[in-house]
Amino acid sequence: MTEPRIGVYVCHCGFNIAGTVDVKKVAEYAKTLPNVVVARDYVFMCSEPGQDLIKQDIKEHNLNRVVVASCSPSLHEVTFRTAVAEAGLNKYLMEMANIREHCSWVHHDKEKATEKAKEIVRMAVAKARYLDPLEELEVKAEQSALVLGGGVAGLRAALELANYGLQVYLVEKSPTIGGKAALIGYVDPKTKGAEIVSKMFELIKECPRIHIFTNSELIQLSGFAGNYTAKIRVNPRYVTEKCTLCGECEEVCPIEISNEYNFGLNKRKAIFLPFNNAYPPYYAIDHRVCVKCGECEKVCRFGAINLKQEPKIVELKVGALVIATGYDPYRPFKGEYGYGLHESIITLFQLARMLDPESPTKGELIIGGKIPKSIAFIQCVGSRNTTPGAKEYCSRMCCTTAINNAIKIKEKYPDTNVYIIYKDIMTYGSDESLYEEAGKKLVQFVKFEDKIPRVLITPEGLFIEVFEYTIQENIRIPVDAIVLSIGMLPPRDIEELIAVTRVSCGGEGFVREAHLKLAPVEAPTKGIFLAGCITGPKNILESIRMGSAAAAKAMSLLSKGKITIEPMIAQVNEEKCSGCAICVGVCPYSAISIKNVNGDRVAYVEKALCMGCGTCNAACPSGAMQHLGFKDVQLLAQTRAVFGGEVNV
Amino acid sequence: MSSVLIVGGGVAGIQAALDLAEQGIEVYLVDKAPSVGGKMAYLDKTFPTLDCASCILAPKMAALLRYPNIKLIMNSEVLEVSGRAGNFRVKILKKPTYVDWSKCNGCGVCTEKCPTKVPNEYNMGLSQRRAIYIMFPQAVPKRAIIDAEHCIRLNPPPKAKEKAKGPLCGVCERNCPTKAIRYDQQPEIIDLNVAAIIIATGMELYDPKNLPELGYGKHQNVYTNLEFERLVSATGPTNGEIVRKSDGKHPRKIAWIQCVGSRDVRFNHYCSAYCCMAATKQAILAKEHLPNVECTVYYMDIRAFGKGFNEFLERAKKEFGVRYIRGKVRIDEIPESKNLKIVYEDTAESYLKTEEYDMVVLSMAVTPNSKLSIPLELAEGGFIKLKNPYLDPVSTTIEGIFVVGAVAGAKDIPDSVTEASAAAARAALIAKRLACPTPEVVK
DSSP states (O other): OOOOOEEEEEEOTTTTTTTTSOHHHHHHHHHTSTTEEEEEEESOTTSHHHHHHHHHHHHHTTOSEEEEEESOHHHHHHHHHHHHHHTTSOGGGEEEEEOTTTTGGGOOOHHHHHHHHHHHHHHHHHHHTTOOOOOOEEEEOOSEEEEEOOSHHHHHHHHHHHHTTOEEEEEOSSSSBOTGGGTSOEEETTEEHHHHHHHHHHHHHHOTTEEEEOSEEEEEEEEETTEEEEEEEEOOOSBOTTOOOOOHHHHHOOOEEEOGGGTTSSEEESEEOSSTTOBSOSOEEOTTTOOOOOHHHHHOTTOOBOTTOOOEEEEEEESEEEEOOOOEEOOOOTTGGGTTTOTTEEEHHHHHHHTSTTSTTTTOOOBTTBOOSEEEEEEEETSTTOSTTOOSSOOSSHHHHHHHHHHHHHHHOTTSEEEEEESSOOOOGGGHHHHHHHHHTTOEEEEOOSSOOEEEEETTEEEEEEEETTTTEEEEEEESEEEEEEOEEOOTTHHHHHHHHOOOBOTTSSBOOSBTTTBTTBOSSTTEEEOGGGGSOOOHHHHHHHHHHHHHHHHHHHTTSEEEEOSOSEEEOTTTOOOOOHHHHHOTTOOEEEEEETTEEEEEEOTTTOOOOOHHHHHOTTSOEEETTBOHHHHHHHHHHHTTOOSOO | OOEEEEEOOSHHHHHHHHHHHHTTOEEEEEOSSSSSOGGGGGOSEETTTTEEHHHHHHHHHHHHTTOTTEEEEOSEEEEEEEEETTEEEEEEEEOOOSBOTTTOOOOOHHHHHOOOEEEOGGGTTSSEEESEEOSSTTOSSOOOEEOTTTOTTTSOOHHHHHHOSSOOOOHHHHHOTTOOBOTTOOOEEEEEEESEEEEOOOEEEOOGGGOGGGOBTTBTTEEEHHHHHHHHSTTSTTTTOOOOTTTSOOOSEEEEEEEESSSOTTSOOSOOSSHHHHHHHHHHHHHHHSTTOEEEEEESSOOOOSTTHHHHHHHHHHTSOOEEEEOOEEEEEETTTTEEEEEEEETTTTEEEEEEESEEEEEEOEEEOOOOSSOOOBOGGGOBOOSOTTTSTTBOSSTTEEEOGGGGSOOOHHHHHHHHHHHHHHHHHHHTTOOOOOOOOOO
């Protein structure tokens, strides 16, 4: 090994570091450390002139190691690696010492913080002496993507990706694509969700590269960004393409259950068409309730029914995954604002569906058998901690949706009194115009704060009792119908999604983004992207845009046809390895197997699968498994350095 | 394969540029300022995670420099666009910086030597900069620019000009170690051919002087929220020390006024979407800086609609003791103390009340930077109109021109970033000349 020649660069980060740490002293101290040839401080190391300082020194002082003492490597490691690479040094010969998050930001005492910063730098220098040059690996990237979920977000992502030239596999668990947008009536005063979805279906049909799997689910995902293998279970539809939508089967089917495509407003049979423009345009049999009596098969004149269909497993090679499995509406418990105790207490989804001309009521407002003369929306049902079962978060879309439908009611039934009982009206951005319009149409807004409204079911009818905040008085509103503006929940099957894709969730239960602010459509795992309500409540427009955005990320990932893999991964020293296979068991990525080398069992790491987590490294009893970025020799040097011991190992 | 023009180098423009460049598409990123960063570069922390704004933005700004296929055209504006999707011809006016940026290395020597001090826009005028300056310490590209209006050499005071025999000053030129100063630099016209255009020109704050009842500009201790953001920032005029303009003392009571210029039939009808959470964040920051300060937010509705927002609001109330009062206000100054008397209707009690504060922060409405030389249709509020947002996301009324971020409607950072990526997807299809059926409009 050539003698290390180390340059140390101490960043002020404006006052972020320099306010608490005496950066000049740290730089001076660094000069006294073994093998340090040059040490400097600068106001912003990450700025161009800061990077230039490093580059010049590498050339002038013939440096072969660089230590940057600044912020967390999660922020600027790439910046500094690139800088040293531009100066001709292997980019893995750069080590970062985090003296901001780990020091200046968490201390106030300047003297002690300076001492701590010195120690952090001393450790980094000790490690840097043992850094090895590493080479990145390249693997081919599949030119295809898997989109999970056929709602508007998934459809939009699929369209963009297919137009980009990728093969797209769209996997939807229900028998039709379209998601909830197809069902929720008017999404703004002029546009029906079903129309948007139908237009999207037209585009999808024109795209030969989009392969749709309905009644299907992802059951296994292995591999890594650029090279996933996805196993899809295609559940039988029991109805083939021969179906002409004549509907005779539906009439003879003896099974009747609540119709989830109308949010329970009516019933459907076990053989059913989800909605008029459903796609693919065939009936489907709900295997969960079908008793296989065979009546439908007998009556079908086109031989379109095949009750013997079996589930199929399809294996797909894909380069990227877009998760767009949406949300579930909040499920009020029985008795929550009278829910389930009175036929005239319905949910916002049921109301919105009802006002769609294709609903069971043909767009008429008929609740409990009659057109209500007075109707009240209760907001924040299931959101903002209103009831014991409610979530803490705001569901974002319910205020606008309630107001939009209130306006629809006022347009169609001007004599009906409409109340919106709310905590805060969340018509953010340009949706404010709907709030204004509702006011002009004499929709009445009733504000509550901490005391939630009570629904009273009496022989005289329904009443809402609420402490009206602006007049500070208890009022009692007689109503014919109550609409519970229910919020959004993570989809019911999110646990399975997590198990299969290894995405993680935040405290509120939705999938967590790589960064809430700046990477809202990326999962922390490379190659997995997020669209729509799976990351939290959104409206339709936002979900659609997220579909396009997630597609952009997948395009970027796959556009070069190959993927670069970080070399900071595990490596086996075959001479030391005893083949005990402890590493095989602990690896969360199934990247390690046991192979036979000249008759000896030794561990083998599949480089592309290794994520560099270091678990095997820690578990290996013989020290055979080494993490190339955190070798034992490097970590020991660091440990010795922190306790003031010899820097040499 | 052809290129894409992005107008506006804020966080949305930056994200779109990075997404396109990663695909190998050539990107021209134009900004009227001398650095990218936009409004986010002015922020101290971001809600609801309290991430340091420049810490998360700077890596993205730095990333722009790593792509040889991203061309930054700073201090410039688009003059004219003609042609059509797939082949737009664009004329760009590059205004002189009076510094040869191929020579300047951002060392900052000139900015220390320059004798002329002027209010620093980056700190909302709360500190001073020189006539030759670097926009902010983490500017990308980090290059000096001369403010011609205030430079003694370029715009000499008439009397001094008469007396002097030769050209005045020249301090920056004499001290520049790379000989980069060019007093004779002329405006330049750049002609580009691009396949698609993304508009990401963002927003400005509404002018608080339009609301005389709040006394901004008259009462010293009334700040806009962007001014407060600089005041609380470690890179700000006071290095993060919250002090009053009138006496340099720490405030003991601060009030935030919401919906200033928004949700107001006199000015802008729309909700500005970011301000409830921004005020909540600022109140928390104030509490972190000055643990004994009392923070009160005057609001109409608290709009905590985004991911983690309501949780953040609850934290502000419970953990930090921020008080929220629903009511509209008037602000009077108490002449002796320069304190501020807020007269408000507490709608909880339908009662007119007054309360005294040391400092007041106005949560300003946003107004779109939509006065462009491209004939795009505008929607209500002057935001750029989306043609058919359901089927043709982020598209304007001209095919091949997309719009993202706050110029298309008031919104926060994650929504802007999402739209930017969405536009990158759509522009990439045009730039790579891939089939992209134009969907019909939903009526």
